[in-house]
Amino acid sequence: MTAQEIIDGVRAGTCRHIGRAISLAESGSADGRQVLAALHPATGRALRVGLTGPPGVGKSSLVSALVGLLRAAGQTVAVVSVDPSSPFTRGAVLGDRIRLAEHFVDPGVFIRSMATRGHLGGLSEATADAVLILDSAGFDVILVETVGAGQNEIEIQALTETVVLALMPGSGDSIQAIKAGLMEIPDVIVVNKADRPGADLLRAEIESALTLVPGGPWKPPIVETVAIEGRGTRELWETVTAHRAFLDTDGRLEARRRDGLARQLRQVALDRVARAIEAKVPPEALAQIVERVMAREIDPATAADQLTGPLRRESS
Amino acid sequence: MTAQEIIDGVRAGTCRHIGRAISLAESGSADGRQVLAALHPATGRALRVGLTGPPGVGKSSLVSALVGLLRAAGQTVAVVSVDPSSPFTRGAVLGDRIRLAEHFVDPGVFIRSMATRGHLGGLSEATADAVLILDSAGFDVILVETVGAGQNEIEIQALTETVVLALMPGSGDSIQAIKAGLMEIPDVIVVNKADRPGADLLRAEIESALTLVPGGPWKPPIVETVAIEGRGTRELWETVTAHRAFLDTDGRLEARRRDGLARQLRQVALDRVARAIEAKVPPEALAQIVERVMAREIDPATAADQLTGPLRRESS
Numbered sequence: 328m329t330a331q332e333i334i335d336g337v338r339a340g341t342c343r344h345i346g347r348a349i350s351l352a353e354s355g356s357a358d359g360r361q362v363l364a365a366l367h368p369a370t371g372r373a374l375r376v377g378l379t380g381p382p383g384v385g386k387s388s389l390v391s392a393l394v395g396l397l398r399a400a401g402q403t404v405a406v407v408s409v410d411p412s413s414p415f416t417r418g419a420v421l422g423d424r425i426r427l428a429e430h431f432v433d434p435g436v437f438i439r440s441m442a443t444r445g446h447l448g449g450l451s452e453a454t455a456d457a458v459l460i461l462d463s464a465g466f467d468v469i470l471v472e473t474v475g476a477g478q479n480e481i482e483i484q485a486l487t488e489t490v491v492l493a494l495m496p497g498s499g500d501s502i503q504a505i506k507a508g509l510m511e512i513p514d515v516i517v518v519n520k521a522d523r524p525g526a527d528l529l530r531a532e533i534e535s536a537l538t539l540v541p542g543g544p545w546k547p548p549i550v551e552t553v554a555i556e557g558r559g560t561r562e563l564w565e566t567v568t569a570h571r572a573f574l575d576t577d578g579r580l581e582a583r584r585r586d587g588l589a590r591q592l593r594q595v596a597l598d599r600v601a602r603a604i605e606a607k608v609p610p611e612a613l614a615q616i617v618e619r620v621m622a623r624e625i626d627p628a629t630a631a632d633q634l635t636g637p638l639r640r641e642s643s
Numbered sequence: 644m645t646a647q648e649i650i651d652g653v654r655a656g657t658c659r660h661i662g663r664a665i666s667l668a669e670s671g672s673a674d675g676r677q678v679l680a681a682l683h684p685a686t687g688r689a690l691r692v693g694l695t696g697p698p699g700v701g702k703s704s705l706v707s708a709l710v711g712l713l714r715a716a717g718q719t720v721a722v723v724s725v726d727p728s729s730p731f732t733r734g735a736v737l738g739d740r741i742r743l744a745e746h747f748v749d750p751g752v753f754i755r756s757m758a759t760r761g762h763l764g765g766l767s768e769a770t771a772d773a774v775l776i777l778d779s780a781g782f783d784v785i786l787v788e789t790v791g792a793g794q795n796e797i798e799i800q801a802l803t804e805t806v807v808l809a810l811m812p813g814s815g816d817s818i819q820a821i822k823a824g825l826m827e828i829p830d831v832i833v834v835n836k837a838d839r840p841g842a843d844l845l846r847a848e849i850e851s852a853l854t855l856v857p858g859g860p861w862k863p864p865i866v867e868t869v870a871i872e873g874r875g876t877r878e879l880w881e882t883v884t885a886h887r888a889f890l891d892t893d894g895r896l897e898a899r900r901r902d903g904l905a906r907q908l909r910q911v912a913l914d915r916v917a918r919a920i921e922a923k924v925p926p927e928a929l930a931q932i933v934e935r936v937m938a939r940e941i942d943p944a945t946a947a948d949q950l951t952g953p954l955r956r957e958s959s
Contacts, residue, residue, distance in 0.1 A: 360944055367942035455943060499815020581937070589933045592943060596920055596950040601913050608912070617905045621897070626683035627771060627908060628676055634912040 330358040334365045337464045340403075342437055345464050349439060352456035363456055366463035371584075373405075373462040376567055377471045377483035379512075380493030381500030385519040386472055388554035389493055389563070396564055397468055398435055405437040405461040408472045409454050437461065451482050452595045458486050484512055485590035488583055489570045491515045491563070492547075494533070496525035502532065510536045513547050514570045517563055521551035545573055608634050646674040650681045653780045656719075658753055661780050665755060668772035679772055682779035687900075689721075689778040692883055693787045693799035695828075696809030697816030701835040702788055704870035705809055705879070709786065712880055714751055718783040721753040723773050725766060725789045753777065767798050768911045774802050800828055801906035804899055805886045807831045807879070808863075810849070812841035818848065826852045829863050830886045833879055837867035861889055924950050 328336075328347060336344020348366070351359040378386055390406055397404045439461075441454050454471070461469050473483050484490055492513035494501035510533075518529055533549055548566050552559030574580040616630045625633075644652075644663060652660020664682070667675040696702055706722055713720045755777075757770050770787070777785050789799050800806055808829035810817035826849075834845055849865055864882050868875035890896040932946045941949075 363944055364942045368939040370939075452947075459943065499818075502815075585933055585937055588936055588943070589929055592932065592936070592946050592950060593921075593924070593929065595943065595947040596924070597917050599947060599951050600916050600920060604912055604916060605909075608909070613905055613909065616908065617901055620904055620908070621901055623684040623686075626680045627775065627904070627911065628679055630908050631768075631911040631915060634908060635915050 330361045330365075333358075333362055337362075337366055337460060338369065340464050340466075342434065345437060345460060346439070348460045349453075349457045352460065353453045359456075363459060366460055370459055370462040373466050374468045374568075374571060375458065375462070375471065375487040375489070376468065377473065377487035377490040378493060379473045379483050379490065381498065382474055384493045384495040384498065384501065385554050386474075386493050389491075389517065389519060389552065389560065390470055390472055392552075392554045392557050392560040393470065393564060394436055395557070396560060398433060402467040403435040403437075403465070404468045404470065405464075405466040406439070406470045406472065407454060407457050407461065408438070408440040409450060409474075437464075437466065451591075452598055454482070455486055455591055455595065482590075482594065485587040485594065488574060488580065488587070489514045489567050491517055491567065493517045493519050494529060495520040496523045496529045501529060505532055505536045510540050510547075514545065515563070515566050516547050516549045517559075518549060518551045519554050521559065522553050526551065545570065604635065646677045646681075649674075649678055653678070653682055653776060654685065656780050656782075658750065661753060661776060662755070664776045665769075665773045668776065669769045675772075679775060682776055686775055686778040689782050690784045690884075690887060691774065691778070691787065691803040691805070692784065693789065693803035693806040694809060695789045695799050695806065697814065698790055700809045700811040700814065700817065701870050702790075702809050705807075705833065705835060705868065705876065706786055706788055708868075708870045708873050708876040709880060710752055711873070712876060713784055714749060719751040719753075719781070721777040721780075721782040721785045722755070723770060723777065723785065723787045724754070724756040725770050725787070753780075753782065767907075768914055770798070771802055771907055771911065798906075798910065801903040801910065804890060804896065804903075805830045805883050807833055807883065809833045809835050810845060811836040812839045812845045817845060821848055821852045826856050826863075830861065831879070831882050832863050832865045833875075834865060834867045835870050837875065838869050842867060861886065920951065 328344075330351075333344050333348050333351065337348050348362050352363055353359070378389060380386055390408075394404050394406065439457055441450055441457065458469055458471060469487075471483055471487050490513050492515070494505070494516065495518065516533055518526055518533070520526075530549055530551075537547065548569075550559060550563045550566050552563055554560055571580075574583060613634070616625075616633055619625045620627055620630050644660075646667075649660050649664050649667065653664050664678050668679055669675070694702055694705060706724075710720050710722065755773055757766055757773065774785055774787060785803075787799055787803050806829050808831070810821070810832065811834065832849055834842055834849070836842075846865055846867075853863065864885075866875060866879045866882050868879055870876055887896075890899060929950070932941075932949055935941045936943055936946050
């Protein structure tokens with residue numbers, strides 16, 4: 328399959344070509360670069376929505392319910408999962424797989440899990456590339472699912488225009504997410520498993536945490552769902568589209584995209600240089616420098632200079 | 644105060660000079676570099692112990708109890724805290740402050756909190772420098788306290804020779820720490836607040852998780868403590884020293900230090916280049932590149948090339 332065939336296939340929305348384009352982009356090859364550059368002008372049409380939250384709050388059930396809703400309304404949906412514990416990737420419990428099975432065979436749904444290859448860095452560029460490709464392929468909605476842990480949540484904000492934070496009652500991780508100052512990130516907050524004890528308490532904690540966030544014209548609404556039964560998920564989607572309508576006024580969407588792009592580029596640039604250093608310092612060179620520090624011939628700061636010397640001189 | 648005065652003061656173990664040396668190292672100035680290089684040959688004598696774990700498990704009470712124990716045994720202790728929520732830094736509850744107050748005025752105890760300046764990177768180099776200075780100043784024991792969150796825990800392993808992971812019963816974060824695969828990091832595991840319900844269950848979960856860790860000659864012992872009452876802390880310290888005795892055989896200590904140093908140097912090198920890029924790309928240059936991507940004149944990958952171009956060419 329040539330790069331041009333892949334480009335044409337993605338433009339035609341063929342799943343096989345889309346999958347191939349994402350793999351090619353991940354490989355970082357010249358063909359991959361060509362495909363991305365050719366597809367980029369056609370982006371910017373999809374509704375990009377991020378879904379994040381601690382493990383176990385039911386993100387995959389929420390995704391599944393939203394996909395069902397959107398398909399029923401005739402919209403096409405792509406799901407990009409960067410949650411290694413997600414059933415979209417691995418570790419699915421049987422119930423999840425059954426619920427998702429219908430979507431896996433629906434041609435109006437594309438599901439891609441991004442492998443965590445031990446390096447969050449490469450992953451963030453790969454995820455951005457996948458979103459670019461799916462956007463250019465004409466999907467109406469792109470859902471990006473990440474597991475909640477500081478860094479990921481900031482990256483999802485760079486890639487999507489509406490971020491949904493999912494929490495659940497009675498979870499220490501949910502309380503921790505609130506305490507960790509993540510309340511500045513979401514545009515919509517969903518309390519899933521809202522039929523469990525403690526939903527009111529969780530809502531109160533969220534509302535209290537939100538009072539500490541610098542107030543803007545948009546105050547993140549709190550939606551309660553029981554995703555596994557489809558309860559509240561329609562309201563959740565209506566809230567997401569309300570946020571989009573808000574962005575569509577006063578040039579906010581452009582500003583949001585501009586800001587997201589700046590974050591993304593900065594992150595990608597850092598990741599690339601990190602990989603360049605890793606490549607530049609082979610294990611034996613590092614071992615040699617370590618020995619000199621162990622022998623107290625040089626101190627750690629001087630050793631770090633030796634590792635980064637040429638790069639730093641160039642940049643100063 | 645000249646660099647030489649600071650160097651002499653640190654060698655003499657004067658707290659005022661030690662504090663000054665750490666600040667100077669943090670500033671990254673030529674004087675700071677000179678101080679570090681001069682002090683480095685005198686390092687390697689202190690027992691370096693890391694203490695990590697999720698927020699709220701009582702790390703500061705454990706540190707306080709261990710400091711009391713060690714002082715009673717005539718040993719000098721330095722505490723480096725990289726936990727922004729630690730009472731050693733800020734946000735102390737009154738009881739903590741009272742418990743710690745005695746240590747703050749004891750000349751055989753040095754307590755330093757590393758500020759999180761919004762960049763984990765710079766922090767890891769600053770922490771390594773502080774440990775170097777305190778080691779050269781002749782403290783018998785250096786305790787490095789970090790809040791548990793993946794990255795920090797790996798860094799603490801680079802800086803210390805014995806890592807203690809603190810958990811507590813009935814905490815979702817503790818369970819999460821176990822699930823997150825952090826069990827490969829600690830040399831000793833402490834179940835603090837062991838008088839609370841669920842201590843047996845937590846121990847069982849830890850033991851179960853430990854069976855999944857590749858077995859080596861050292862199996863992390865589990866110690867139960869109620870640090871606030873001083874219960875079990877003597878046994879905890881005996882377990883730490885048992886681990887050190889284990890390291891002292893078969894060249895394990897050297898191997899551990901060599902491995903830690905390699906991790907540390909790699910991390911410091913990456914952080915430095917990251918800062919170089921941040922410095923190299925002023926906001927207006929980034930904004931200009933972002934505009935070109937927004938206008939679809941260039942794609943994100945090409946934009947990232949423009950940000951990192953000279954650095955990458957140099958390193959390839």
